[in-house]
Amino acid sequence: MKKYSYKKSNELFERAVEVIPNGIYGHFSPAPLVPVSAYPFYIESAEGSHFTDVDGNEFIDYMCGYGPMVAGYKNKTIDKAVFEQYQKVDTVTGAPEVMVDLAEEMVKTISIADWAFFAKNGNDVTSYALMAAREHTQRKKIIRLKGGYHGVHPWTQSPDHPGIIFDDAKNIILGKWNDIDDLKRIIKEHKNEIAGLISTPYHHPIFFDNEMPHEGYWQEVEKICRKEGIVLIIDEVRTGFRIDERGANETFGFKPDLICFSKAMANGYPISALVGTNEIKSSVSKVFYTGSFWFSAVPMVASLETIKYLKANKGVEKMHDYGKKMEKGLVDLANKYGYDLKVSGHPAMPFYRITDDPTTKLHQQWCAECTLRGAYFTSHHNWFVSTAHSEKDLKLTLEIADDAFNALKKNN
Amino acid sequence: MSVEEKIKAGVNLYAVIKNIEQLVVLDPEIKELVKNWKISIEFRVKNGPVASIRFKDGKCEVIKGKFRKVDVVLFFFSEAHLNKMFDGNANPLPLKGFTRLGFLDKEFSKVTDKLEYYLKPTPELLKDENYMRINTIFTLVTAINALPVIMEFDPKAKLTGSHLTDGSLFINVENGPSAFVKTGPNFLEVEEGDSEKATCEMTLRNINIANQFFSGEVDIFSALAKQDIKINGQTYLLDNIGLILDRIPIYVS
Ligand SMILES: Cc1ncc(COP(=O)(O)O)c(C=O)c1O
Numbered sequence: 001m002k003k004y005s006y007k008k009s010n011e012l013f014e015r016a017v018e019v020i021p022n023g024i025y026g027h028f029s030p031a032p033l034v035p036v037s038a039y040p041f042y043i044e045s046a047e048g049s050h051f052t053d054v055d056g057n058e059f060i061d062y063m064c065g066y067g068p069m070v071a072g073y074k075n076k077t078i079d080k081a082v083f084e085q086y087q088k089v090d091t092v093t094g095a096p097e098v099m100v101d102l103a104e105e106m107v108k109t110i111s112i113a114d115w116a117f118f119a120k121n122g123n124d125v126t127s128y129a130l131m132a133a134r135e136h137t138q139r140k141k142i143i144r145l146k147g148g149y150h151g152v153h154p155w156t157q158s159p160d161h162p163g164i165i166f167d168d169a170k171n172i173i174l175g176k177w178n179d180i181d182d183l184k185r186i187i188k189e190h191k192n193e194i195a196g197l198i199s200t201p202y203h204h205p206i207f208f209d210n211e212m213p214h215e216g217y218w219q220e221v222e223k224i225c226r227k228e229g230i231v232l233i234i235d236e237v238r239t240g241f242r243i244d245e246r247g248a249n250e251t252f253g254f255k256p257d258l259i260c261f262s263k264a265m266a267n268g269y270p271i272s273a274l275v276g277t278n279e280i281k282s283s284v285s286k287v288f289y290t291g292s293f294w295f296s297a298v299p300m301v302a303s304l305e306t307i308k309y310l311k312a313n314k315g316v317e318k319m320h321d322y323g324k325k326m327e328k329g330l331v332d333l334a335n336k337y338g339y340d341l342k343v344s345g346h347p348a349m350p351f352y353r354i355t356d357d358p359t360t361k362l363h364q365q366w367c368a369e370c371t372l373r374g375a376y377f378t379s380h381h382n383w384f385v386s387t388a389h390s391e392k393d394l395k396l397t398l399e400i401a402d403d404a405f406n407a408l409k410k411n412n
Numbered sequence: 413m414s415v416e417e418k419i420k421a422g423v424n425l426y427a428v429i430k431n432i433e434q435l436v437v438l439d440p441e442i443k444e445l446v447k448n449w450k451i452s453i454e455f456r457v458k459n460g461p462v463a464s465i466r467f468k469d470g471k472c473e474v475i476k477g478k479f480r481k482v483d484v485v486l487f488f489f490s491e492a493h494l495n496k497m498f499d500g501n502a503n504p505l506p507l508k509g510f511t512r513l514g515f516l517d518k519e520f521s522k523v524t525d526k527l528e529y530y531l532k533p534t535p536e537l538l539k540d541e542n543y544m545r546i547n548t549i550f551t552l553v554t555a556i557n558a559l560p561v562i563m564e565f566d567p568k569a570k571l572t573g574s575h576l577t578d579g580s581l582f583i584n585v586e587n588g589p590s591a592f593v594k595t596g597p598n599f600l601e602v603e604e605g606d607s608e609k610a611t612c613e614m615t616l617r618n619i620n621i622a623n624q625f626f627s628g629e630v631d632i633f634s635a636l637a638k639q640d641i642k643i644n645g646q647t648y649l650l651d652n653i654g655l656i657l658d659r660i661p662i663y664v665s
Contacts, residue, residue: 013637022633030637034644041637160571160655207648359579359611359645380647 001403003372004057009041012054026152027066032206032380038368039376046073049388051376059376060393064384067238067263067349070319071309072388078267078305085301096297102304106275109307111246112255113275117284119294122237122262123151125274126198128289129258130155132276133196133231136283140171141190143197143230147177147205150198150235177203178214183221187228196231197221201239201248202346206381207360209353210345218254231280232256237263237272241310242319242348242384267309269302315387316348322389323347329398337405339366351382362412369404413491415565418460419663421491422561423554424498425455425463428531429474430557431550432465435527436472438546442526445519446470451512453484453520455504457494484509484516538623548619549589551626555660556583556591560600562659572655573598579649582610585622595649600656612645628661 013030016023024030024041033039040053049072052058064070071078089096099118106116119125130142142155150156154168173190176182177199187194201218203211225232233256236248240261244251247259257280262272270293276284310316324347334341334354339362345351354363360379367379375397377383436446449467456462464482465474486504488494496502506513531554533547563573576595582605584590592605607613616622621640624630632654635641643650 010638017631017634017638022631023637025633029633031633032647034647035642036637036639158571158575160568160575162655162658166567207646361645364644 001373001400004040004055004374006037006040006053006055006057008054012042032378034364034379035368038372048072048074049386049390049393057374059371059374060389060397062376062383062385062397063378063381064264064386065268066381067242067384068266068268069384069388070241070264070386071267071306071313071315072386073268075267075306075309075388077309078302081305082269082298082302085298088297090298091293091296095295096300098297098300098304099295102300105304105307106273109245109311110259110275111250112257112259112277113247114278115276115281115284117274117289118300119272119274119289120270120291121151122235122260122272123153123156124291124294125260125262125272126150126156126233126235126237127153128274128284128287129198129231129233129260130196131287131289132258132274132280132284133233135287136231136280137195137229139193139195141173141193142171142195143173143175143183143186145175145177145199145203147203147208148198148200148235149205150237177211178217180217180220180224183224187224187230192229194228194230196233197225198233198235200235201243201252204238204345204349204351204382209342210351210382212345213252218249218252222254222256231258233258233260235260237261238349238382239346240264241307242316243346245307245310245316265306266299266303267306269299270296271299271303273303310387313387318387319348319385319389320346322385322394323350325394326350326385326397329394330401333398333401333405337409339405339408345382347385349382349384352377362408365411366404366408369407370400373400373403375400375404413460415567416663417491417495418565419561420495420498421457422461422565423558423660423664424495425457425461426476426561427554427557428498428527429455429463429465431527431531431553432523433472433474434546434549434553435523435530436467436470438549439526439530442523443470445522446472449519451484451515452479452482453486453509453516454478454482455486455488455494456507457488457491460488460491460494482508484512486516544623545588545619548585548623548626552583552585552589552591552622554664555626555657556593556602558660558664559593559602559653559656562656562663563598563600566656566659566663569656569659572652573600576600576652577646577649579611579646580605580609581612581614581649581653582607583614583616585616586618588616588619588622593653595653600653610645612647612649613643614650615642617641628658 013023030036042054043051044054045052051061103116107113154164157164159166159169236259239248241264258276327343331341340355342353342355343350364379367377370377435442446467447470452466454464464479485508487507530546530550537543562569578596581593592603594601594603617640
């Protein structure tokens with residue numbers, strides 16, 4: 001199989017570092033890609049489940065923009081409505097009509113939602129949820145769980161990181177995933193001080209195997225939060241509309257007070273949402289929170305159409321099935337070459353790891369070999385599938401993976 | 413005693429003078445000078461760190477703590493006192509080895525002067541390839557050996573230390589020096605080791621890149637993307653060690 005090279009990506013990067021801090025910063029920084037030489041940095045175009053980099057290499061995209069793409073790049077149904085809205089108005093002196101339609105659609109779709117509030121990024125609404133919880137309870141402390149990601153605002157980061165001070169974490173308590181005893185201990189130590197608990201619906205840290213909730217875990221957490229008057233906030237920025245369009249809590253059988261959405265809710269157009277119950281609505285209303293671009297109409301249209309599209313096309317089911325088939329195919333291939341490929345998390349956003357080498361060097365090599373052949377796999381982060389991933393993609397992915405395992409065997 | 417003084421003292425004793433082990437190998441003048449030395453010197457801070465240095469058979473060994481037998485003991489009332497001595501602004505109190513004081517003053521000071529020369533580069537000096545190589549090696553040795561000190565006393569690094577997991581990092585400069593660091597929760601130690609043994613590896617493209625990296629002049633994210641620095645394995649370990657490395661320039665100029 002032909003292997004890709006990235007001359008133009010690298011040339012662009014040389015230019016970028018001169019004028020942009022880090023060249024490419026944040027989660028798109030090439031730094032965690034190992035080896036960096038196996039990955040493209042700059043993208044030229046995308047369609048369906050594929051993207052093409054600036055060197056003309058085409059990839060089946062298993063990161064989906066790290067989550068936002070869910071119904072295929074340039075999805076015709078969604079983009080038709082989007083382009084129509086573009087012709088009319090985007091950001092203007094006032095709110096667009098579609099904002100009401102979108103809020104109604106979310107209330108109709110998401111089981112706990114009595115209302116919806118819109119912003120741009122996931123972190124806009126995770127932070128808003130914290131403020132709302134504090135206002136609602138008149139308490140100051142927040143529990144977040146170790147290894148969980150909720151964005152980049154100071155409260156979400158560890159104070160040993162640059163730019164963060166210990167005071168930023170003063171009212172943040174780190175708990176442990178799937179550990180009820182730990183939660184009870186924290187609550188006992190901070191009786192009547194805890195405003196909210198924020199967590200993803202299942203544990204999807206980077207670098208490590210993802211973990212589903214233990215039987216009864218969420219039911220117990222919900223019970224404790226109710227008893228102690230703690231606002232239960234679920235961060236579905238990554239899982240939203242991939243696991244369950246009613247909210248992943250329906251899959252796991254519990255009811256939070258607030259849910260944060262972004263990424264997949266508009267198939268790549270920039271928007272996020274906080275939804276919640278009527279009990280907390282007046283507290284939310286009191287907190288002044290806004291942004292220059294939060295009323296832009298185009299992403300709202302995109303979101304409305306994306307949600308409708310996913311429901312009409314059984315999106316969640318489709319992604320689950322594709323993820324399951326891919327899992328079987330890849331695990332069988334690994335076995336053929338004598339490797340143990342472990343899959344954790346949800347099939348629509350699985351985390352893969354070759355367990356034969358705990359240092360992850362083998363896994364890094366395999367992901368790199370796949371990427372160099374056109375299946376874009378990262379080794380440190382869960383992958384994403386979309387409704388646009390097809391049987392043809394699956395077949396090609398397995399061929400690529402086969403060749404990559406072969407190369408792995410030869411090189412080790 | 414302030415955190416700054418504690419860290420500076422630890423770095424001086426456990427990281428800076430560690431370089432003398434290499435100095436007697438790499439610098440012909442110093443190699444010649446120490447050829448026949450047979451002496452051990454202990455640096456002791458009241459209620460504080462202790463380090464010892466021994467010259468024997470043309471070799472030098474620097475350790476944390478004490479040798480069983482020691483010829484000279486230099487005592488310091490505080491970390492600040494020790495740091496002042498390293499800055500050339502104070503004298504130690506000799507507790508043992510009064511007859512060797514002349515040696516310390518005239519001979520040993522040649523070694524420390526040369527060490528300072530290599531650790532304090534100027535753009536002019538760095539143009540010399542050999543100087544640059546030695547400066548890079550010393551900067552690497554200093555940085556690596558400073559890590560445990562920073563982790564013990566700097567509040568941010570202490571927190572990072574609590575996030576460390578069991579593993580090891582091999583740092584390798586192509587055609588240059590290498591170092592091996594073993595880690596665990598709240599644990600970090602410089603050891604002998606190689607790439608085979610390491611759970612995480614970092615390779616610097618050349619001595620130039622290494623020099624810039626260890627003097628804190630390289631933006632690591634860009635360097636990784638440009639493949640001036642390559643990493644593999646448990647790279648989250650390097651994220652944490654990087655956070656501690658970042659704290660060094662705050663205390664060490
Ligand atoms: C679970 C989770 N929460 C919050 C965020 C932050 O979202 P954003 O980067 O849009 O601010 C992310 C982003 O990756 C996420 O995965």
